[in-house]
Amino acid sequence: MTLKISCIKLIREDIRHRGWAAALSCIVLVLMMPVYTILYLSTFSRLTPGSGERAYLISYFPGLFNGGNVPVLAAGIGALAVLLALTGFGYVHSREKLDLYHSLPVKRTRLFAAVYLSGLLMFLVPYVICSALIMAAGASRGILSPELAVSCAFAVLGGILAWLVIYTSCVFAVMLTGRTAIGLFASLVVIVLPFMMLFLLSSLQTAFFESYYTVETPLSQRLADYLSPLGIFSALISQSSSGEFSISLAAAAVILTAVLTAAALLLYRIYPSEAAGNTVAFPVISPVVKVVICIPGALFAGLMAQTLIGITDSSWICLMSLIAALVICAIIEFLYTMDLRLLLKGWRSSLISVGAVLAILCIFRFDLLGYDTYLPDEDRLEGISFYPDSFSSYFSYPDTEFPSESSLGYYVPEENMDLVRDLARSGIQNLKEGITPDQFYTPDETDIPEGYLPVIFRYSLSGGRTVLRQYAASQEETAETLEQLLENESYRKQLFPVFHIDRDKVVSLQLSDICGQSTNMDLNKQQRDALLDAYENDVMKVSADTLINGKPIGELIVDLPYPESMTETDALTTDKSYSSAGNLISLPMLYIYPEYADTLALLQEYGYPVHAEIDPADVSSITLSLSRTTIDSGSYDDMLQALSSTAEREDYDYSTDITVTSEEDIILMLDQLDGYYNGLLDLGSASMDYVNIYYKDGNFYGYSF
């Protein structure tokens, strides 16, 4: 009982002595929470039930509690955590204060608890009161339903946990240091460094490895949300304000807070009073701290320099990182000694830091671990899939979750695994010869290697691990591989989206052809099913050569309802206007080839014939836009000279527009058209040249030229 009373007295006294910090906490929170909310709510004039404004406000409202929608508040919460931690425990950085506090007949544990709790109360009390005021403001505008109140409560909880994570991180940092300014710097390091370290791996892979490919957030980056104070803070604020509250994230926050608090208490119990005024409270950790900060800091600085300066050569990253390592070592050594003459005092740890940075850079720069040339052993390989980049503009699947199986290509039959493995090997060889997937995404089209296309390979290994790589593969070899794979019926069924459609969910079908017009076909379910059956038959019957080398003449578009999961989310965000708009998802790119006899016949029978060519008689005019590069190259000189005198030419700085209206000119231009649809292995044109065809019915469509 005595202990309890004493602790309360200590808390009371501490709050009294830090009255200014408590007052500042109150002012900041009042201004950023209830005052801001009231002002914000006043901008909404009508909040009638069912209105879009009301729905928007309800989805926005929880974010007013923790800064999810008010970044200044989130920053304020973080800043208050730092401030209260530094003002509370800053006494350990002053000899005079330590002489008073540590001579008191109070155990350090109790003193720590009192100061820790007083800081917590200085935030918690005004925060909870301000949250209650926001709730009251929401209720007064009639938007506070029980469900929203729960969301708001989670947002408040998220805000408190986020504050706690930053607060304990700072307390821990204070215990490692002997000066308040250094304590502030150390706080930033404790908060940011783990986040930076976890981000580095994938960032370095992206920067150095040509074959690096990922479809989802890398594991190390996902771990940052659970292991680093900054990641947890950010994730808690954003998640809890958007109506989601992950138990695992809350648990991570609680565990991290508990671990950091325990560590801080342990350090405080052994904190040497004579450390006040020193940079590091425990000199033995100085070299370790330097190495731990320097390595990720230098690598991060190198990557930042690359991003900011816009350099692409990874050698520059190495140079910048090494310079950064030297600078960071010098800065830390200066902070330790406060004497420029002693910058080399800790030369051993500096050497280790720079050496480690150099070693890491060598591993990545020279691919010492063989990342880019990795090809799993056959006995470890359980499955392999490949996904040429052209598939993304050829196939469209009904699954909406990302990353889906379809976005990485379907696993090939076991008997064909060697085919794909050989293609991957060929990709590795291309990479060694300097043909990389990155070249396809550069803005300069002249860098794009001809006859190649980027292909993603997915290896499923024994043990459950999945490995992704991307290489530039020869179009010819890819076509050969695909041709053989398409001979397999089950693979063909997997690959083509029509076989993934749930017929019962099909709402309607549209038809689009080379004229670009999309027609909603008035068909009953039987007709739709019959058409899709015919289409399936054609897909299975058509030769692989047609699919790979042929040109589609039209496409079927299937209208499906939004998946349940998406509508539920929409309901949660209460955007009802969205669902009332029909809520359909269109699945395009069920391409039709001239060889799809059954499909074409059925379409003809239903009264929707497919136009295989553009009839010049339907065209009123064509405007051809040629880039300056094309004009200068003279590629179309013959055609341009053949145009009649009615053709109008307009020159701009970077392009030239030629508009033709006469039938012979239109025919001439239509002959040059590249077609409306891409083939199975076509990457699409990167050319800046295009034509706009204006039809007599008033429509116009753009085509690549």
Added chain:
Amino acid sequence: MIELKNLDKTFRDIHAIDHISGSIREGMVFGMIGSNGAGKSTLLRMISGIVRPDSGEILADGKAVYENPEVKSQICFLSDTPYYFPNADIRQMRDYYMMIYPNFNQKLFDSLTGKFKLEPKRRISSFSKGMKKQVSILLGLCSGTKYLLCDETFDGLDPVVRQAVKSLFASEIMNRDFTPVISSHNLRELEDICDSIGLLHQGKLLLTQDLDQIKCSICKLQCVVPDPHREQALIRSLRILRMERTGSLLTLTVRGDRSQVLELVQAQEPLFAEVLPLTLEEIFISETEVAGYDIKDFLH
């Protein structure tokens, strides 16, 4: 009683306290003197439980001090630069000490602040350095602790206040179980008030004794012995700490009782002999000179 058992403390490469052993008896004023950087403040901070010794043990009334609130409630430490809360006035500091020390004598404190003419409502930050020290002493004195550790607290006090504080200490010793431990460079001040002293030099405790005993065990001998053989015999017979010669006048700082020293010198038939007591300052200089801290080193 405070017992120091083989205390040792090193700050990085500075050996601040070098295996010190000794004791501070109850009911007397203990003075801690020493050269600059001798380790006085460190020792006091160790006794008050602020600094943890690397090795050794500090016992107050038989119990370890560090992290022991029960023992620390009987020890009040007054730093050489006392800390007061921002914007605090005397009453707020008094209330804080009352919360911490259950035996705090509020009546005495209020009375003394009145006598020392310290305005209770005035911010302590606006006080002069000496007034801040006065507040610190009064807070410590009234905290009711058995041990009061004063780290150079008397420095900066005017002579009247210093005298008043000495009287207060004497009064407290008379009235209750009270043992002040005072470290200071002002040896003349300590000489007046201390019953016992400890002499620190370079982290080592050179001596710890009652002041009277020290004064009895060390003295200054001035003599003229005409016969050089007898003079040499006298020098051999004495435990000399310091020796100076001015013409035929020999001035010696020697260990031993004054009467014994006088007997020894008389035996050598001097023309003139006189044995004088040493001031604390002279004792300090002599003892530290023996330990290698010689004023001549500063002059040459």
